[in-house]
Amino acid sequence: MLFEFLGSxxxxxxxxxxxxxxxxxxxxxxxxxxxxxANGLRVIVKEDHRAPTVVSMVWYKAGSMDEVNGTTGVxxxxxxxxxxxxxxxxxxxFSKLVAAAGGRDNAFTARDATGYHEQLHKSQLPLAxxxxxxxxxxxxxxxxxxxKEIKVVMEERRLRTDDRPQALVYEQLMATAxxxxxxxxxxxxxxxxxxxxxxxxxxAWYKDWYAPNNATVVVVGDxxxxxxxxxxxxxxxxxxxxxxxxxxxQDEPPQxxxxxxxxxxxxxxxxxxxxxxxxxxxxxxxxWEPYALEMLTGxxxxxxxxxxxxxxxxxxxxxxxxxxxxxSTQRGPGxxxxxxxxxxxRTAAELEQALRRELAKVVSDGVSEEExxxxxxxxxxxxxxxxxxxxxxxxxxxxxxxxxxxxxxxxTIIRKLQQVTAAQVQEVAKKYLVDDSLTVAVLDPxxxxxxxxxxxxxxxxxxx
Amino acid sequence: xxxxxxxxxxxxIACLVAAPALALLPIQHWQTKSGARxxxxxxxxxxxxxxxxxxxxxxxxxxxxxxxxxSLTLSLLKLGAGGLSEDEIARRMxxxxxxxxxxxxxxxxxISLRTLTSADEMKQALDxxxxxxxxxxxxxxxxxxxxTRVIGAIKxxxxxxxxxxxxxxxxxxxxxxxxGLRGSGEAATVASLTRDDLxxxxxxxxxxxxxxxxxxxxxxRGEAAALAEQLTADLPRANAPVTxxxxxxxxxxxxxxxxxxxxxxxxxxxxxGIKRGDPxxxxxxxxxxxxxxxxxxxxxxxxxxxxxxxxxxxxSYFVPLKExxxxxxxxxxxxxxxxxxxxxxRATLKEFLAKGPTADxxxxxxxxxxxxxxxxxxxxxxxxxxxGVIGFYQxxxxxxxxxxxxxxxxxxxxxxxAFARHVDPERMMTVIVATDEAAxxxxxxx
Numbered sequence: 001m002l003f004e005f006l007g008s009x010x011x012x013x014x015x016x017x018x019x020x021x022x023x024x025x026x027x028x029x030x031x032x033x034x035x036x037x038a039n040g041l042r043v044i045v046k047e048d049h050r051a052p053t054v055v056s057m058v059w060y061k062a063g064s065m066d067e068v069n070g071t072t073g074v075x076x077x078x079x080x081x082x083x084x085x086x087x088x089x090x091x092x093x094f095s096k097l098v099a100a101a102g103g104r105d106n107a108f109t110a111r112d113a114t115g116y117h118e119q120l121h122k123s124q125l126p127l128a129x130x131x132x133x134x135x136x137x138x139x140x141x142x143x144x145x146x147x148k149e150i151k152v153v154m155e156e157r158r159l160r161t162d163d164r165p166q167a168l169v170y171e172q173l174m175a176t177a178x179x180x181x182x183x184x185x186x187x188x189x190x191x192x193x194x195x196x197x198x199x200x201x202x203x204a205w206y207k208d209w210y211a212p213n214n215a216t217v218v219v220v221g222d223x224x225x226x227x228x229x230x231x232x233x234x235x236x237x238x239x240x241x242x243x244x245x246x247x248x249x250q251d252e253p254p255q256x257x258x259x260x261x262x263x264x265x266x267x268x269x270x271x272x273x274x275x276x277x278x279x280x281x282x283x284x285x286x287x288w289e290p291y292a293l294e295m296l297t298g299x300x301x302x303x304x305x306x307x308x309x310x311x312x313x314x315x316x317x318x319x320x321x322x323x324x325x326x327x328s329t330q331r332g333p334g335x336x337x338x339x340x341x342x343x344x345x346r347t348a349a350e351l352e353q354a355l356r357r358e359l360a361k362v363v364s365d366g367v368s369e370e371e372x373x374x375x376x377x378x379x380x381x382x383x384x385x386x387x388x389x390x391x392x393x394x395x396x397x398x399x400x401x402x403x404x405x406x407x408x409x410x411x412t413i414i415r416k417l418q419q420v421t422a423a424q425v426q427e428v429a430k431k432y433l434v435d436d437s438l439t440v441a442v443l444d445p446x447x448x449x450x451x452x453x454x455x456x457x458x459x460x461x462x463x464x
Numbered sequence: 465x466x467x468x469x470x471x472x473x474x475x476x477i478a479c480l481v482a483a484p485a486l487a488l489l490p491i492q493h494w495q496t497k498s499g500a501r502x503x504x505x506x507x508x509x510x511x512x513x514x515x516x517x518x519x520x521x522x523x524x525x526x527x528x529x530x531x532x533x534x535s536l537t538l539s540l541l542k543l544g545a546g547g548l549s550e551d552e553i554a555r556r557m558x559x560x561x562x563x564x565x566x567x568x569x570x571x572x573x574x575i576s577l578r579t580l581t582s583a584d585e586m587k588q589a590l591d592x593x594x595x596x597x598x599x600x601x602x603x604x605x606x607x608x609x610x611x612t613r614v615i616g617a618i619k620x621x622x623x624x625x626x627x628x629x630x631x632x633x634x635x636x637x638x639x640x641x642x643x644g645l646r647g648s649g650e651a652a653t654v655a656s657l658t659r660d661d662l663x664x665x666x667x668x669x670x671x672x673x674x675x676x677x678x679x680x681x682x683x684x685r686g687e688a689a690a691l692a693e694q695l696t697a698d699l700p701r702a703n704a705p706v707t708x709x710x711x712x713x714x715x716x717x718x719x720x721x722x723x724x725x726x727x728x729x730x731x732x733x734x735x736x737g738i739k740r741g742d743p744x745x746x747x748x749x750x751x752x753x754x755x756x757x758x759x760x761x762x763x764x765x766x767x768x769x770x771x772x773x774x775x776x777x778x779x780s781y782f783v784p785l786k787e788x789x790x791x792x793x794x795x796x797x798x799x800x801x802x803x804x805x806x807x808x809x810r811a812t813l814k815e816f817l818a819k820g821p822t823a824d825x826x827x828x829x830x831x832x833x834x835x836x837x838x839x840x841x842x843x844x845x846x847x848x849x850x851x852g853v854i855g856f857y858q859x860x861x862x863x864x865x866x867x868x869x870x871x872x873x874x875x876x877x878x879x880x881x882a883f884a885r886h887v888d889p890e891r892m893m894t895v896i897v898a899t900d901e902a903a904x905x906x907x908x909x910x
Contacts, residue, residue: 050509051842083760092770095760100828102835121838151773155728159776159796163625163726266725268620304554304564314550317609320616344616374558381561381580384512388843448623449725 032397032407033225035232039241040213043232044397044407045225048390054221055390056128057117058136059398061216062209064187065111065332066247071197073189074205076109077153081202082116083107084145086138091145094131101127109187112331113402119391122222129217129235136215137239139206146199154195157188165265169443173273173337176261177439181252183332211242216401220394252277252333259439267445269320270348273339274355277437278326280334284409284416290328291416292424293336293432297324298375299367299425300338300358305374308338308358318346318354329403329413336432348442359433366426379417489841491851491861492685498672500696501858503851504688505680507844511581513681514848517597517695518567518574518856521669524642524708524786532649533657536610537602537665538566538573543610544603546595553592562589564596568647571708571786572856573669576848581682590691597670598698602662615651622651625726625897632720633732636893637790641711672699678851680844711736711788714891724898729802730794733809735892737782737791740857747882748782750874753829754821755813756780756793761832767812768795774805786857791887802899813889820880833871840867 032046064075085091098105103120105128118128161167171186178184189197217236219228255277281290300308301324308322322340338359342351386392397407492504500517523534542564543550557564562579575597579589621627631646638644648654677692714735738748749757756764756779768778775795783789793813797805821829841847841864854863896904 051838053838053842092760092766096828099758099761099832100835102832102837102839104836104839119839121835124835148771148773152769152776155774155797156776158728158798163728266623268623269616303558305551305558310551310554313613314609317612320613341616341620343612344619374555377559377561381563381585384510384580385563385578387510388512388845390842445623 035229042216045228046220054122057218059115059216059402061402063112065182072185072193079109085140133235165267173441212239213241218398220390271443272348273441276336278334278336281328292428295420362429500675502677502692503855515679516576518676521573522571523647524570531645532654541600544601546599560585625730629730629897633895667700671702676855719894722897726898728796729799729899730897734792736788740784744882746870747878751879800903803904
């Protein structure tokens with residue numbers, strides 16, 4: 001698996017979420033119930049009676065991929081502003097009310113969606129619904145609060161991206177690999193866009209996307225689904241639906257040749273990302289390639305016995321770490337990413353050659369039944385293990401739903417993953433792991449030169 | 465036990481406090497023939513088992529010359545054991561979908577397993593787990609490779625502001641005490657480690673009489689007892705390792721500023737805090753929720769982030785260990801704002817120490833900590849962690865049952881007095897990595 005900065009940006013320090021989950025850890029959809037209110041709000045409830053707690057999530061189908069140039073990062077800024085007060089709940093009160101009820105709350109912004117969640121004793125679910133319904137329609141978005149919060153968001157960008165060389169490499173990979181699709185911009189936004197952002201931008205975003213007909217409420221826990229439907233109707237039912245903006249496809253033009261980009265930043269070891277354009281799942285019954293690509297990531301990197309670690313870390317000793325990442329269920333274009341850190345004394349170029357050799361072996365010789373069976377064993381086990389976490393189950397339902405799939409697709413997905421053959425894995429490797437659709441991003445480590453800031457501080461204040 | 469993870473007689477949380485006689489979580493405890501302490505919760509909800517085995521073999525048992533030994537010993541356990549190569553172990557584990565985990569802190573080294581409880585899968589996973597624990601081979605070739613990897617990772621980490629911050633902070637707060645050693649070790653000390661070092665550390669620290677086995681899952685008591693024997697019968701037998709020395713008080717305050725090109729300053733302020741089992745644990749725990757542990761509800765985040773927009777993250781916490789783990793306040797802010805942020809945090813701490821929390825803050829803190837108690841034990845994974853801590857530090861078996869009453873008991877004066885006893889701004893260390901000298905101004909010059 002790749003690293004933590006992929007995909008999403010969370011609001012609090014304790015909750016660095018990755019919203020797009022690998023399908024190989026899908027959990028069956030049993031005991032799940034669905035309901036749609038007249039205003040278009042969808043409610044999905046999965047009963048889990050193991051403990052007297054509940055997780056409540058509100059997902060908006062509006063993420064950084066719905067942004068336009070000049071205001072990148074606005075989805076995430078609005079997420080921060082959702083805690084800054086409504087007409088009846090003052091700024092900062094949201095979290096205080098949840099905390100006083102024995103709950104925890106947080107939020108995250110991803111490329112495809114923005115989500116808000118509370119974990120509570122089951123008796124406190126009405127509080128979560130009341131507060132979420134309130135901020136779905138009545139957000140204050142004051143200029144003064146915005147002025148403070150935009151500074152916090154810039155600190156977040158500095159912390160998670162600007163001062164993290166590997167995060168910068170990922171940012172550059174996406175910006176280089178894609179031409180037109182907004183997946184090419186970072187979810188947190190470009191710094192210049194954050195610096196020039198106005199409260200009006202956040203207001204426009206809120207008005208465009210925060211409507212019941214663009215939201216899905218997901219509840220997992222010790223609840224009765226009928227009672228949850230009634231509660232949802234009570235709190236969210238009165239909200240008015242709105243006409244949503246048209247979503248432009250912004251499809252990528254085909255890539256016509258390999259692309260390379262280098263990032264120079266203070267570090268000791270190089271870092272390499274190789275991104276191949278790849279398809280994503282659109283028709284869960286008919287498509288087969290995305291399932292085969294999922295299994296390919298499993299064979300390469302899905303467990304301690306998988307190929308890349310075994311051959312490049314343990315046998316050849318050319319890599320300190322290797323990984324793969326592929327998300328088959330998402331709204332935008334897919335990318336099959338292979339990553340690695342070379343060992344001391346080896347170069348990124350050498351590691352690239354070694355990774356290419358491993359990929360070429362799959363193309364020429366395929367994968368063994370034994371390897372495939374091993375990956376399928378992980379799929380089976382994960383279905384049980386992940387039921388230990390209500391939060392995970394809610395997250396999986398919400399991310400599938402907002403990416404345009406039904407939660408019911410989970411069962412189909414698990415079945416289809418089990419049916420993937422070795423020949424199919426070889427075929428997708430042959431078709432998609434080709435140079436013409438490859439982008440290579442490399443970290444070129446620079447010595448720590450402590451005299452010059454990596455980013456020149458703007459608006460230096462010497463006020464003390 | 466069937467059905468729920470734990471029983472709650474009343475739906476309203478406050479009732480928990482009124483019904484102390486009923487154990488929330490029936491923890492079964494016994495010792496194996498070899499002397500290992502076992503903590504078991506039977507739970508039939510899911511066809512799976514979580515088990516961990518912990519030893520007093522954390523980084524505090526390293527020496528300065530061989531720093532990194534504890535960590536490397538732990539990570540080599542699964543890389544060849546009981547006649548199986550690292551690849552064979554990895555393959556057999558993956559074939560049954562089982563997951564291995566490891567944990568190292570100052571006090572503890574632990575290894576954990578999550579497996580399905582279907583017969584064939586469980587048998588294979590536990591067989592491997594038993595070999596890893598009791599018959600690790602510490603292959604010299606694997607050791608050389610892992611040393612290279614670890615040294616590379618250490619050098620990489622040493623370029624990062626957060627690592628530089630931690631290293632300097634630990635050195636200032638702990639001096640020569642082993643809590644000042646970092647788990648990974650240093651590039652030079654790791655380079656010097658030999659196979660004999662690892663074997664010796666394993667034989668003297670992974671000993672049966674000190675092992676703590678924690679288990680939760682789809683087993684009955686008899687099966688759990690047999691499993692605990694299987695995992696511990698062949699562990700090394702030896703006397704308990706040398707205990708960790710007491711942590712001395714700091715004699716003074718000091719501020720250290722370290723240059724770095726990052727766009728943000730990283731700050732830590734702190735000093736030795738408390739031990740596990742300290743009678744002030746709950747007043748400090750509740751008080752720190754108000755000071756800097758409660759996220760958006762806490763004073764530090766409110767002053768630094770909510771009121772001034774100075775940082776994304778700002779917090780305080782205690783790490784209670786066998787000896788006194790640190791009390792820490794930390795944040796990151798744009799490098800020219802370091803002085804301002806530091807002044808805000810220091811003023812916030814000073815005010816809190818002088819006056820303590822308000823009655824309203826204490827009431828709300830209790831509401832949260834009592835009300836959120838069910839969230840602390842709503843999954844097998846979370847319960848396993850508690851079992852490990854209760855076992856390792858020999859906390860009362862009623863620790864979880866007592867948690868809510870212990871929080872409820874805390875009074876305003878308890879918090880003020882406990883903080884006065886344990887937190888002294890005149891004897892705290894401050895480290896700032898990456899800032900502009902001018903931005904520090906008077907605040908940095910303490």
